[in-house]
Structures are given as structure tokens and as C-alpha cells.
Amino acid sequence: MIGLTATVVFAGKFASWEVEFLSKEFFITLILLSSGVFGFFISLDLFTMFLFYELAVIPMYLLIGIWGSGPREYSAMKLTLMLMGGSAFLLLGLLGIYFYSGNDTVSPTFNILEIAERTIPAEAQRFFFPFAFVGFGVLGALYPLHTWSPDGHASAPTAVSMLHAGVLMKLGGYGCFRVAMFLLPEAANEMAWFFLILTTISIVYGAFGAVHQKDLKYINAYSSVSHCGLVLFALLMMNPTAMDGAILQMISHGLMCALFFALIGMIYGRTHTRMINEMGGIMRVMPFLGVIYVIGGLASLGLPGLSGFVAEMSIFVGSFQINDVFHRVITVLACTSIVVTAVYILRLVGIMLLGPIIHKEHEKLGDAHWFERISAGALTAAIIGMGMAPFWLSDMIGESLIPIVKQLTTNIGL
Amino acid sequence: MNLESFLIMRHEIMLTALAILFLFADLVWKENNKKGLIPFVIILFAVNVIIGLMPASTGVLFGGMYQTSGIQILMKNVLNIGVLIVFIQSYRWLISDEVVHKIGEYFFLLIVTLTGMNFMISSGDFLMFYLGLEIATIPIAALAAYDRLKQKSAEAGIKLILSSALSSGILLYGISMIYGTTGTTYFSDVTSLIHYEPLQILGLIFFFTGMGFKISLVPFHLWTADVYEGAPINITSYLSVISKGAASFIFMIILFTAFRYFIDVWQNLIFLISAVTMTIGNLFAIRQNNIKRFLAFSSIAQAGFLMLGIIGGSQLGMTSVVYFALIYIFSNLGAFGVATAISNATGKENISDYKGLYHTNPKLSLLMLLSLFSLAGIPPVAGFFGKFFLFTAAAQQGFYILVLIAVINAIISLYYYLLVVKAMFLNKSDNPIPYFKSDFPTRLALLICLTGIIIIGFASYVFEYIKNLSFGV
Numbered sequence: 001m002i003g004l005t006a007t008v009v010f011a012g013k014f015a016s017w018e019v020e021f022l023s024k025e026f027f028i029t030l031i032l033l034s035s036g037v038f039g040f041f042i043s044l045d046l047f048t049m050f051l052f053y054e055l056a057v058i059p060m061y062l063l064i065g066i067w068g069s070g071p072r073e074y075s076a077m078k079l080t081l082m083l084m085g086g087s088a089f090l091l092l093g094l095l096g097i098y099f100y101s102g103n104d105t106v107s108p109t110f111n112i113l114e115i116a117e118r119t120i121p122a123e124a125q126r127f128f129f130p131f132a133f134v135g136f137g138v139l140g141a142l143y144p145l146h147t148w149s150p151d152g153h154a155s156a157p158t159a160v161s162m163l164h165a166g167v168l169m170k171l172g173g174y175g176c177f178r179v180a181m182f183l184l185p186e187a188a189n190e191m192a193w194f195f196l197i198l199t200t201i202s203i204v205y206g207a208f209g210a211v212h213q214k215d216l217k218y219i220n221a222y223s224s225v226s227h228c229g230l231v232l233f234a235l236l237m238m239n240p241t242a243m244d245g246a247i248l249q250m251i252s253h254g255l256m257c258a259l260f261f262a263l264i265g266m267i268y269g270r271t272h273t274r275m276i277n278e279m280g281g282i283m284r285v286m287p288f289l290g291v292i293y294v295i296g297g298l299a300s301l302g303l304p305g306l307s308g309f310v311a312e313m314s315i316f317v318g319s320f321q322i323n324d325v326f327h328r329v330i331t332v333l334a335c336t337s338i339v340v341t342a343v344y345i346l347r348l349v350g351i352m353l354l355g356p357i358i359h360k361e362h363e364k365l366g367d368a369h370w371f372e373r374i375s376a377g378a379l380t381a382a383i384i385g386m387g388m389a390p391f392w393l394s395d396m397i398g399e400s401l402i403p404i405v406k407q408l409t410t411n412i413g414l
Numbered sequence: 415m416n417l418e419s420f421l422i423m424r425h426e427i428m429l430t431a432l433a434i435l436f437l438f439a440d441l442v443w444k445e446n447n448k449k450g451l452i453p454f455v456i457i458l459f460a461v462n463v464i465i466g467l468m469p470a471s472t473g474v475l476f477g478g479m480y481q482t483s484g485i486q487i488l489m490k491n492v493l494n495i496g497v498l499i500v501f502i503q504s505y506r507w508l509i510s511d512e513v514v515h516k517i518g519e520y521f522f523l524l525i526v527t528l529t530g531m532n533f534m535i536s537s538g539d540f541l542m543f544y545l546g547l548e549i550a551t552i553p554i555a556a557l558a559a560y561d562r563l564k565q566k567s568a569e570a571g572i573k574l575i576l577s578s579a580l581s582s583g584i585l586l587y588g589i590s591m592i593y594g595t596t597g598t599t600y601f602s603d604v605t606s607l608i609h610y611e612p613l614q615i616l617g618l619i620f621f622f623t624g625m626g627f628k629i630s631l632v633p634f635h636l637w638t639a640d641v642y643e644g645a646p647i648n649i650t651s652y653l654s655v656i657s658k659g660a661a662s663f664i665f666m667i668i669l670f671t672a673f674r675y676f677i678d679v680w681q682n683l684i685f686l687i688s689a690v691t692m693t694i695g696n697l698f699a700i701r702q703n704n705i706k707r708f709l710a711f712s713s714i715a716q717a718g719f720l721m722l723g724i725i726g727g728s729q730l731g732m733t734s735v736v737y738f739a740l741i742y743i744f745s746n747l748g749a750f751g752v753a754t755a756i757s758n759a760t761g762k763e764n765i766s767d768y769k770g771l772y773h774t775n776p777k778l779s780l781l782m783l784l785s786l787f788s789l790a791g792i793p794p795v796a797g798f799f800g801k802f803f804l805f806t807a808a809a810q811q812g813f814y815i816l817v818l819i820a821v822i823n824a825i826i827s828l829y830y831y832l833l834v835v836k837a838m839f840l841n842k843s844d845n846p847i848p849y850f851k852s853d854f855p856t857r858l859a860l861l862i863c864l865t866g867i868i869i870i871g872f873a874s875y876v877f878e879y880i881k882n883l884s885f886g887v
Contacts, residue, residue, distance in 0.1 A: 047802075051793045058792050061832060065840045073840055077832060084828055088821035091802075095809040095817065127814075 030159065033059040037167050041174065046094045046110040049179070053090070053139075056168060057083045060152070060160070067157040079152035082138060082145065090135025090175075096128035097183055115183050122186050129187035132180040133195060140172025140232050141225045142195075143202035150209075153221035158265025161217065165224045165257040170250045173231040177246070181235065192236045193326065199236060200330045202229030207340035211347075216264045216274040219344060220257065223300060226337055227253040233334055234315040237327070242318025245311050252299070252307035252386060259296045259379040263289055266376075276352045283353040290353045292376045297345040299383050302338055307386035312338065422473045422482055425490045426532050428462050433525040440518020448517050449509050455521050456501050456855075463494045474538065478600050481538035484883035489663045489736060490532050496656045496743040497528055499862055503751050504648035505855035506758045513560065520560065523553040524652065531660035535667070540589045540599040543664065547585075547628070551578045554657060558645040570644025577627060577637040585624025591617030601672040608675050618676055621668075622683055628661035631721070632691040635714050639698075642710035647757055650706055651750035654713040659739045662717070666724050666735055670885070677727050684725045685816055691718030692823040700830045703764050705753045708830070709746070712789060715827055716742060722804045722820055726811035732884040734803035737877055741788065741800040744866030748785035751860045752778050759850040765834055769843035775850070779838040781860055786831040788867045791824055796871035803877070 036056030043049045057080060065076035101115045102108030109115060138145045149169070153161050181188040206226025213219045227249065234246035266289055268274050283290035299306035302313075319331040420427070436455055443451050466487075474481045501521075508517050530549025537543035555578065559571025593599050595614050596607035608614055626634035642650045669680055695715030702708040720742075723735035755778060756771075757763050772779040788797030801824065809817050852860075870876055 051798070054798070055793045058787070061835070062839060065836065073836060076840075077829070077836070080832065081825060081829055085822075085825050088818075088825050091805060091821055092809075092814060092818055095806060096814065098806075099810060 029059040029062050030163070033063065033160075033163065033168075037163075037171065040171055044111060046098060046115075046179065049175070050087070050091060050094055053171065053175070054084070054087055056171065057087065060156075060164065060168075063160045064152060064156045067160070069155060069157070071151070072155045075148075075151040075155035079148040082148040086135045086138025086145070088135075089131045089138075093128045093132030093135055093180070096124060096131065097179075100124040100128075120184060125184040125187035126190065129180060129184045129191055132184065133176055133188075133191075136172045136175035136180060137195075137232065138172065140169060140176060141202065141206075141228045142172075142232060143198050143205060143225075143229065146202060146206070146225045149225055150218050150221040153224065153261075154215060154217040158261055158268075161220075161261040161265075162258040165221070165261060167254055167258075169224060169228050169257075170231075170254055173228065173235065173246065173250050176232060177235045177243070181238075188236075189238065192238060196233065196236050196327075196330055199229045199233040200334050202226065203233060203334045203337045204340070207337040207344070211340060211344045214275050216267070216276060216348075216352075217261070219276075219348065220260045220264065223341065223344070224253070224257055226341070227257075227300075230312070230315060230334065230337070233330075234319065237315075237319045237322060239318045239322055241321065242315050245314025245316075245318055248307070248314060248386075249311035252311045252383070255307060255379055255383050255386070256296055256299050259292070259376060259383065260300075262376055262379070263293050263296065276348055279352045288373065289376070292380055293353060294349055295380055295383065297349055299387065301342045301345050305384070305387045307383045310387055418471070419473065419475060422471055422475055423480065423536075424470055425466055425487070425494075426529055426536070428465065429525055429529040429532060432458060432462060433522055433529065436518060436521045436525065440522070443518070445515075448514050451517050451521075452505055452508060456498075456505075459498055459501055459525075463491070463498050466491050466494050478602060479539045479542045480533075480536055482536045485732070485736065485880075485885070486535050486667075488880065488883055489535050489660075492736065492740050492743065493528065493531060493656055493660055496659070496747065497524065497652070499743070499747045499751075499859050500524075500648060500652050500656065502855045502859040502862075503651070503747065503754055506853060507646065507648055507754070510758075512563070516560075520557070523557050527551075527553045527557075528656070531656070534664050535660060537664070538601055540592065540601070540604075540672075543668070544582075544586060544589065546664075547661075548582065550657065550660065551582070551628070554649070554653060557649045558641055558653070560646050560649060564644075566644035567646065568644075570641045573637050573644075574641045581624045581627030581634070584620050584627075588617045588620025588622075588624060591620065601668065604672045605674050608673070610676075615676070615679055618673055618679060619683070622680065622687075625661060625665045626687065629658055629665060629717050629720075630714050631687050631717055632694040632714065635691070635695070638714055639702075639707050639710045642713075643704055643706050647706060647750065647754050647763075650710070651747055651754070654709065654750075655743050655746050658713065658717060659743065662720055662724075662735065662739065666732060669724060670727060670732065674727075681725055681727070684721050685813070688718050688721035688725065689816060689819045691715065691721065692820060693718075693826075696823050696826040696830070699827070700833075702830075703766060705763050705765055705768075705834075708765060708834075709749060709753070712827065712830070713746065715823065716746075716789065718823070719801065719804055719820060722808040722813075722816065725813060725816065726807050728807060728811060729881070729884050730803070730810055731807040733877065733881040734800070734807045736880050736884065738800035738804055740876070740880075741796040741866070741870055744863045744870065745785045745788035745795075745797050748781060748860065748863035748867060749789065751856065751863055752782040752785065755852050755856050755860070756847060758856075759852070760847050762847060765837055767847060768834065768837045769841040770846035771838040773842075774846050774848060778852075781864060782838060783835055784864065784867055786834055790828045790831040792828070794871065795867050796869075797867070799871040799877075 033056055036052045036059070039052030040049055040056060043052060061076050061080040064072055064079065097115060097120065098108050098110055100120045101118055134142070134145070141149045153165055156164060203226050206222050206229055210219045210222035210226065213222060231246050231249050231253070234242040234249065237243070264274065267286070270286070271279055273279060295306070299308040302308045316331060316335055319327060435458070439451060439454065470487050472483050472487070504520070508514065508520065513520070527550045530546045534543055534546025534550055537546055552575070555571050555575035558574045559568050561567035589599070591613050592604060595611055595617070596604050598604060598607065623634060630638040642654065645653065673680060692715050695711050695718055699708055699711035699715060702711055720735060720738060723731045723738065725731070753763070784795055788795040791797045791801035805817050805820060808820070
């Protein structure tokens with residue numbers, strides 16, 4: 001968990017490198033959004049968790065609506081309503097957990113750690129688990145509730161896309177895991193199969209969706225859907241290795257996604273287009289951005305030595321350890337997404353970065369400025385660092401996972 | 415009856431004295447300087463609010479006709495604060511030429527209705543309750559028709575008086591059935607004499623219907639939008655906040671005391687009515703363009719939410735209703751305050767006129783944003799906490815389905831509140847409302863609302879304080 005919060009700090013800092021271009025209201029709302037995210041991750045109490053969740057969603061409306069591009073009003077409204085809809089389900093789930101955490105002798109509590117020590121009746125768990133899981137799942141882009149994500153990401157200004165895809169979507173995964181599964185373990189075990197199917201669909205569908213897109217931001221948004229699906233998928237496997245991988249994937253995807261959106265913002269700022277077939281030869285005119293983009297892309301498709309590999313490896317190894325046909329089949333299905341990811345990443349690199357320059361005026365464009373280099377460089381360094389030496393992180397995650405895994409094992413006898 | 419027991423009725427006595435004082439002040443005040451009356455009234459009323467907040471003795475008077483306890487005094491204080499804000503907000507409107515000569519009436523009538531509401535809240539008997547209700551209702555109809563030269567205002571007055579006469583009739587019929595079967599009108603006696611006779615249940619339903627009119631619950635809401643639109647905007651805010659709040663309070667008290675053993679009957683009624691009210695109110699609000707009609711439908715929906723606190727019949731429920739009403743006063747008066755300021759400065763009342771408001775009047779639009787977020791229940795403003803406790807109160811009693819309907823409705827309501835936000839912040843207009851500077855009273859009133867919206871949610875002792883005074887079935 002500490003690792004996650006650190007990532008948030010990371011991405012949050014770099015989201016604000018655009019100081020010079022935008023007005024002060026932008027930063028007020030952006031900081032409000034970040035504080036919501038921070039609050040969410042550090043809270044150990046269902047009520048504050050919910051409060052910060054909503055606090056993180058609302059500034060998005062203004063951020064996308066005012067500073068976004070494209071069909072921004074539509075996207076902003078869609079995103080806000082869908083996420084708030086998720087929070088509505090969530091609220092019901094949380095209230096249920098709250099009232100069932102008490103009984104004749106102890107009063108109900110919102111404290112997550114205390115609830116974990118009590119047992120909530122299995123029937124209540126069965127009723128409230130879908131609410132809690134779907135409530136967070138909307139934010140984690142669970143199929144079929146992911147549709148806000150591509151539109152929202154594509155319309156949002158760069159810094160917001162970064163923070164949103166990089167961090168906010170992780171709120172969903174984290175919440176599913178911390179609240180829905182941690183507090184309602186029996187129901188989680190019983191219903192995992194259903195949600196596993198949904199997440200598998202999200203993984204594969206997201207990857208294929210990305211292949212079809214021509215807009216850089218849409219490509220990334222769909223790839224986020226796929227990767228976030230992978231996070232939920234791994235969590236639902238209820239296996240320590242896979243869970244470890246899920247957390248790694250959250251961090252890795254947070255870094256990659258932030259990097260991608262930052263790069264897209266920088267490229268767009270120069271070429272004024274995000275359509276890949278209108279660009280070409282970026283590598284020649286902007287070597288720095290090009291190289292970083294390739295590194296990010298390779299991390300995304302899981303090349304060893306970069307963060308994506310570590311995460312996906314643990315996930316698939318962990319999932320495959322479970323000894324039954326259902327779990328193995330869907331693991332294999334989910335694995336295919338890696339191949340599809342390779343397709344769209346390499347196609348993009350081929351056309352946009354290495355291909356011939358299409359527009360003459362693109363030849364005159366300059367490379368990254370110093371502040372852009374710092375931002376992109378730091379994220380890249382983190383990705384490479386994580387890929388080369390994953391043990392720091394995975395040790396830390398492993399330790400913090402122990403109580404949660406114990407909770408799951410004692411309750412369902414894994 | 416000695417002085418001490420007389421002082422139990424302190425709130426009502428003060429208000430009556432003020433009403434008479436203002437009536438006389440109006441008579442003797444110089445005809446060409448009626449404006450001077452306004453600060454005089456506002457200051458005296460503020461003193462009244464402060465005295466009302468001081469510790470008061472509680473007790474029962476007139477053999478049980480009149481009763482007061484901590485929670486009732488608190489309700490009265492909540493209403494008092496709301497009326498003070500309404501008074502300050504109406505300054506700008508009152509000094510306009512059309513109405514300046516009848517300022518005295520305005521204050522007199524408003525304070526009389528408030529007195530009626532106070533009596534109503536403190537009633538311990540159906541007759542007293544009915545009396546208070548009538549005192550509270552009839553002057554409002556006169557106020558709704560205050561701009562009597564405007565056709566819509568006169569229409570609003572007539573509509574209000576006719577529909578409330580009808581609802582009073584039904585209410586009275588219900589009360590007479592209760593009286594006929596139990597032989598008493600005192601709440602405390604009625605409680606023990608109720609045993610599921612069909613006539614008693616019919617009486618409860620008629621009582622429910624009558625109150626439904628006052629609180630404008632669906633399907634008894636049809637007068638609301640027209641009256642709100644036609645009445646002067648300050649009267650509209652008074653109607654939607656104070657009058658509705660008072661009616662909800664006494665509705666809750668009677669259900670919790672007199673009809674205590676009918677709980678499984680009225681729980682079903684509230685379940686249905688609440689779900690329908692929220693949904694209809696919200697769906698209609700989406701289509702509105704006039705800001706007053708918009709707020710009217712939103713207030714119908716809010717009344718539906720309020721029922722969530724009543725349905726459980728628990729102590730937490732009563733706490734959350736009073737708490738929500740307190741927050742609702744600040745948020746709704748904040749929204750109405752901005753609408754009033756704009757309407758006074760430019761005469762525009764349509765949401766489409768608000769386009770690009772942020773670029774010309776950033777402070778007003780920010781305040782509107784916070785008020786609307788508070789109405790929608792978005793953290794960190796107070797409305798979030800208000801709604802949260804209402805939902806908690808209903809969930810505590812196991813009404814999870816109703817809570818689900820309510821949270822879905824909260825999302826629908828967020829949509830139309832965001833439409834206003836969108837108009838103000840996102841859209842650009844060729845002809846935006848120009849920058850204007852509000853006068854001191856308007857700003858003062860808005861400042862009070864803003865403080866309330868921001869602080870009440872975080873000051874947990876407000877909630878604790880209300881909780882200590884509340885009671886359940």
C-alpha cells in the first residue's frame with residue numbers, strides 16, 4: 001500500500017509540470033482531485049474512503065468540461081454520471097457492511113481493520129458484495145461499465161488524463177481488493193467466477209478495441225481498460241502470487257499510462273493532431289520523445305526488464321497455479337491480450353515513429369523542453385527501475401498483503 | 415399560569431410581539447422613508463433569533479395542548495435562522511418601487527406565518543396543530559400574490575389558497591375520523607387508543623394526504639411548480655425552505671408520537687410516496703428552464719429524500735431529518751440567493767441565460783456551484799453529510815431497496831444540477847449576464863449561506879447536538 005501511495009505522489013507531481021500554460025483554477029481543481037486520491041488511499045475507514053472517492057470524481061467534471069478537447073461536455077457528463085452511479089452502488093454496499101458489522105454485543109463500525117476481525121453473515125455478504133464490487137469496478141473500468149473511460153480520457157487535458165488513467169483507475173482496483181474482497185471474503189470467493197468472466201472480457205476486448213483506434217488517446221484509453229481489467233482479474237484469482245502481481249500491475253500501469261499520456265500531450269502540442277496516420281517520422285524530428293515512447297510501449301507489451309513484464313508474469317504464473325479447468329482456460333484467454341497488445345503497440349511505433357514524415361511542416365518541430373524531459377525521464381526511470389529490480393517493491397507488497405491473504409484464507413480455506 | 419410557565423412559549427410570544435410591533439411601526443413610519451423600516455426589522459429579528467438560541471425551559475401547557483422539548487426548540491431555531499436569511503435576501507426586492515409602500519405587510523405576514531409554524535411544531539393536540547397549520551398557510555397565499563399587478567403572481571396566490579384549502583379539508587376529515595374512533599384529539603391519548611380499525615387507518619391516510627400537500631409530495635405536488643414560478647422569488651424561497659421544513663417536522667413528530675403503533679402502516683405509505691416523489695421530482699426537474707421551476711422540482715425531490723429519514727422511525731432518522739433540513743436551508747437559500755441577485759440585477763430567470771456566468775461573475779457562480787453541489791450531495795460541502803445520514807437512517811432499518819432507489823435518484827439529480835453548472839462554467843454565450851456588484855444585504859445573506867454550507871458538514875458537534883435531543887418511535 002505504501003508503494004501505491006508513493007506512485008500517486010509520483011504521478012501527481014508530474015501531472016503538474018504544465019504550470020506555465022494554464023490558469024489557476026485548473027490547478028485548484030487538479031489539487032482537489034489529487035487530495036481526493038490521496039485521501040482515498042490512506043483512509044482506513046469506509047466513510048472517509050467514500051468521501052474521498054466522491055471528492056476525486058467531481059473535479060473531473062470541471063477539468064474535462066472546461067479544459068478538455070473534442071466532445072468535452074458529453075464526455076465530462078458521461079464520465080461523472082457513470083462514476084457517480086458507481087459510487088451510488090458503492091454507498092449501498094458500504095452501508096450494508098457497516099450495519100452488518102455490528103451485532104447484539106458490538107456496535108457497528110466503519111473501521112476497515114475492525115470489520116475485518118468480525119464476521120459478516122454470509123447472506124448479507126452475498127447481497128452486498130456485488131454492490132461494493134461493481135461500485136469500485138466502474139472506476140476500475142470493468143466491462144461493460146468501462147465506456148466512460150475512452151471518451152473521458154480522450155477529451156481530458158493531458159495532466160488530467162495522466163492522473164486519471166495513472167491513478168484514479170487504480171482506486172477501483174484498490175477498493176475492490178481492500179473493501180469488497182477483504183471485508184466480504186466468502187461472497188468474494190463464491191462470486192469470483194462471474195466477475196472473472198467479466199474481467200477476461202475487459203482484458204481481451206480492451207486490447208482489440210485499442211487495435212481499431214486511430215486516435216492516440218483512444219488507443220491508450222482502451223489499453224488502460226485492458227490493463228485495469230488485468231488488475232481486477234488477478235485480484236479475483238485469490239492467489240498470493242497473482243495478487244502480488246495485481247499490485248505490481250497497478251503501479252506499473254500507473255507509471256506507463258502517465259508516461260503515455262504525457263508523451264501524447266507533448267506530441268500533440270507540437271503536431272496538433274493525435275491521429276496516427278497523419279503523423280510519421282516522429283523519431284527523426286523528436287528523438288527524445290520517440291525513444292521514450294518506444295520504451296513505454298515495450299513496457300506495456302511486457303518486455304522483460306521493464307515493469308510490465310514483472311507484473312504480468314506474476315499475474316499469469318499465479319493464476320495458472322490454480323488447479324482447475326475454468327481458471328486455466330480464462331488465464332490462457334487473458335494471455336492472448338499480450339499478443340494483441342504487441343500488435344497495436346508495434347503498429348503504432350512502425351507508422352508514427354519510424355514511418356516517413358507525412359506533413360512537411362512536421363520536419364521543423366523541435367524536441368522536448370527541459371521540463372518535459374524531467375517529467376518523462378523520471379517516469380521512464382521508474383519503469384526501468386521496477387523492471388530491473390522488482391524485489392524492493394514486491395517485498396514491500398508481499399508484507400502488506402500478508403494480513404489480507406490471511407483474512408481470505410482463514411475465511412474460505414484456500 | 416405564572417410567568418415561568420408563560421416563558422415556555424417564549425418563541426411564539428416573541429414572534430407575536432414582533433409581528434404586532436412591525437404592524438404599528440409600519441403605521442407610524444414616515445410614508446416617504448419606508449426603506450428605513452427594513453434595517454429596523456432585520457436587526458430586531460436577528461435579536462429574536464439570538465434570544466431564541468439561548469437555553470429555554472421545556473414543558474407542557476394548557477393541559478397538553480402545547481408542548482415543547484429540546485428538539486422542538488431546535489426546530490424553531492432552525493426556522494428562525496432561515497427566515498432571517500430570507501429577510502436579508504429580500505432587501506433588494508423590497509426597496510424596488512412597486513412594493514416599497516407595503517413593506518410592513520410583508521414582514522407582518524411572514525412573521526405571522528412563522529408564529530403559526532412554531533405553534534404547529536409545539537402542538538400536543540390535533541386541534542392546536544390544525545390551528546397552527548392554518549395560521550401558517552393563509553398568509554402565505556397573500557404573500558404569493560404580493561406582486562398583485564402581475565398576473566402570474568395573482569394566479570399563484572389563488573392556486574395556493576385553493577389547493578391548501580382542499581388539503582386542509584382532507585386533513586381535517588382525517589382528524590375527525592381519528593377523533594371519532596378514539597374520542598380524543600390529544601396525541602398522547604390517541605397513541606394508546608389506536609388499534610387497527612379500518613376507520614383509523616383511513617384517518618391516517620387522509621392525514622397523510624393533507625400533509626403530502628403541504629410538503630408537496632408526489633402525487634400531491636401539482637401546485638408546487640406553478641406557485642413557485644408565479645410568486646415573488648423571495649416568497650418562493652420561503653415556501654420551499656421554511657414552510658416545507660416546518661411541515662416535515664410536525665409530520666415526523668405526529669407520526670412518531672400519535673401514530674406510533676401504526677408504524678407498519680405508514681412505513682409502507684412512506685416507502686411508496688418517497689420513491690415516487692424522488693423519481694418524479696427529479697425527472698421533471700431535468701426539463702425545466704426557468705430557475706424557479708427548476709428549484710421547485712428539485713425541492714420536491716428533496717422532500718422525497720427527507721422521507722428516508724422519517725421512514726425508519728428511529729432516533730437516527732429524526733436526527734438526520736433535522737440535520738438535513740438545517741443544511742437544506744443554507745444550500746437552497748444559497749441557490750435562491752444567487753437566483754435572486756441575478757433576477758434583481760437583470761430580470762433574467764432562465765437557466766439558458768446563465769451561460770458564461772463564470773466569466774462575468776465568478777463569485778456568484780462559485781457560490782451557485784457550491785449550493786448546487788450541496789443540494790446534490792457532493793463532498794466536501796454539507797449536503798453530502800446530510801444525505802449520507804438520511805441514507806444511513808433508512809439503511810439502518812433495513813430499507814436497502816429504498817436506499818438503492820434514492821441513490822439512483824441522487825445521480826439523476828446530479829445530472830440536472832450539473833446542467834446548471836455546465837451553463838455557468840462550460841458554455842460560452844454571445845450575450846452573457848454582465849458583471850454587476852451586489853449590495854451589502856445580498857452579499858451578507860450569501861455569506862451566511864456559504865458559511866453554513868461549508869461548516870455544518872465538518873462541525874460534527876452539530877450532528878451530535880441534534881442527536882442528543884432526538885427521539886425515536
